[in-house]
Amino acid sequence: MRLLIFNILLLFSTQSWSQTDLGIGLVSIDFDDQTVLEFYSDTLDTKPEKVIEFFDDRTINSWNIKNLEKQQEWLKPEVLWLDYFAFTFRCLTKTDNWFELIINNENGETYWLKKTEKTKFNNWEDYLKDMFGVARLSSFSQKIRTEPDENSKEIEYQGTDCFVVESMKGDWIKITTPDYCDENFTDSKTPIKSGWIKWRQGNKMIIEYFTTS
Structure with a gap:
């Protein structure tokens, strides 16, 4: 079941447009x-x-x-x-x-x-909050933090990324693990109740998002 849902998520994830302006x-x-x-x-x-x-x-x-x-x-x-x-x-x-x-x-x-x-x-905040899920790009390594700050404490996480966006603060988004991810991703052993990751680095998006399940 976990593999099936993960494949469905990949099917509907956004493409990576590294050269394109994020805009407003x-x-x-x-x-x-x-x-x-x-x-x-x-x-x-x-x-x-x-x-x-x-x-x-x-x-x-x-x-x-x-x-x-x-x-x-x-x-x-x-x-x-x-x-x-x-x-x-x-x-x-x-x-x-x-x-x-x-x-x-x-x-x-x-x-x-x-x-x-x-x-x-x-705006990007409202748009991302409306998505089915977000995940960190495998090509851009970053930790999940307790606060929107590189120096804040790291939150240990094991499993496949499957988060929803609660809010945005500059380059950072506050994330949590929704019930449907926690229930179906059997290798998500450490669901996130509240954490922060970066969604952009300069003018480049460093997450992927999923519009639907």
């Missing part, structure tokens, strides 16, 4: 089969640079994007899992009417998208 937060798109998104190079432009159209794809019984294979040549957002209604971009700038979004997390390319009832902004 994220913008999620509440799309349906009528949604059309127009991306502009500048807020003063009258013609969009890129256009995405959604439709009801009966072949897969889900919403889909027209010409998705071609669109994905330039469209590489933070999250794109249409089956789970997850379509999210990192946001560099927001004004009263516009968002400047990173539309390609590989090269940092940005476009502007108008604010509508289908666009929802979250």
Whole structure:
């Protein structure tokens, strides 16, 4: 059971975008089969640079994007899992009417998208608190601390990382082990009641997060 759930978590974890600016937060798109998104190079432009159209794809019984294979040549957002209604971009700038979004997390390319009832902004703290779970990157070794300070006491932990975020303080996030992780990860022998890890180092994310189980 533990291995099965761990594999499911890996399936829905975020990719690591080491070269991309974290921005000020994220913008999620509440799309349906009528949604059309127009991306502009500048807020003063009258013609969009890129256009995405959604439709009801009966072949897969889900919403889909027209010409998705071609669109994905330039469209590489933070999250794109249409089956789970997850379509999210990192946001560099927001004004009263516009968002400047990173539309390609590989090269940092940005476009502007108008604010509508289908666009929802979250800062990183609120976004991470809403995730199913977070884990430390295996490529970036860090300890779990009692306080958001490198010099604070280390909390001994054994097992697979499976935490939820309670709050954020600068580069640090306060974590705990939720019941569903404690029950299903049989090698998590030392669940965390309250601890702190870093979620970023400079402008690089050093955790991975899971949007769903």
